[in-house]
Amino acid sequence: MKYLIPLFILLTTLISCEDNDKQNEESTKISKKNDAIFKEISKKWQFxxxxxxxEVKASISEWNEWQQIKRELEEKPKTSxxxxxxxxKNVSEKSxxxxxxxxxxxxxxxxxxxLVTLNTKIKSLDTYIHLEDIPQKRVITLxxxxxxxxxxxxxxxxxVVIKKAIPKEIGEEIMIRALDTTRLARKKFQDEIIENKDQQKSEETEE
Incomplete structure (x- = not known):
């Protein structure tokens, strides 16, 4: 019996050492893989x-939310x-x-x-880059x-700027006004018909 306790301790120590070795080996593999992914993303991180x-430049320069994302994407992480x-994650929250x-x-x-599509792509990148097993190709594609x-x-x-700068053809504004006037007249006529019908129904009900 006195030999069983030391034997048990020895076996436990051996198993523990083996588990630690496996964990260290797995940790080393993950670390090497992440280093490789980091280097590859660093090469492709160019926005x-x-x-x-x-006109666009002037509006964008005062668009605070866009400028924040622009600064974030132009700054390439250099550590890990x-x-x-x-x-x-930060860009995703702002987008x-x-x-x-x-x-x-x-x-x-x-x-x-x-902008909605851009936000969707950024959200996808945020999802994939936080996976335990990061799909490198998908991240680069995104x-x-x-x-x-x-x-x-x-x-x-x-x-938008180009379309605003295109001059309207001669008479176009007059035609637009005429069409608007016609639409208003037609609507007024339809409203009068509906009003007359409602009045007739009201009279018939009273009789």
Missing amino acids: TFPESKP LLAFQMKV DSLSLTVPESFNIPQVRSR INEINEEIKGVYTQMDE
Whole structure:
């Protein structure tokens, strides 16, 4: 019996050492993999904000929410994968407000739609980069897609400026006013018909 206790302690120690070795080996593997992912993301972390028309540039410069995200994306983390994860989380939290704070002159469905799509891509990047087993290829793809959406936002805003600058053809404004007048007259006529019908029904009911 006296030999059983030391034997039990020895076995427990051996098993514990074996478990520690496995944990250390697994931890080393994860660390190496994360280092490789960090290096690859560092290579691809390049966000381009295109040059835009002066009117767009002026509006964007005063758009605080956009400027914050722009600064975040242009600053590349240099320390670790965790730094990238924190960066993306921060951008993700800020991107929710983009479609709600877009400058009035560009507050149209087409621009808001682009901003919503951009926000969705950023949310996806936030999800994938925080997975325990990070899908490196998917993360890189999303970085490229976010770049495309940023470009799309600028393109859409430039189109708004271009359309506003196109002069109306001669007589176009007169035609628009005439059409509006016709629509109003038609609506008034329809309202009178409905009113007459209601009055007739009322009279018939009284009889």
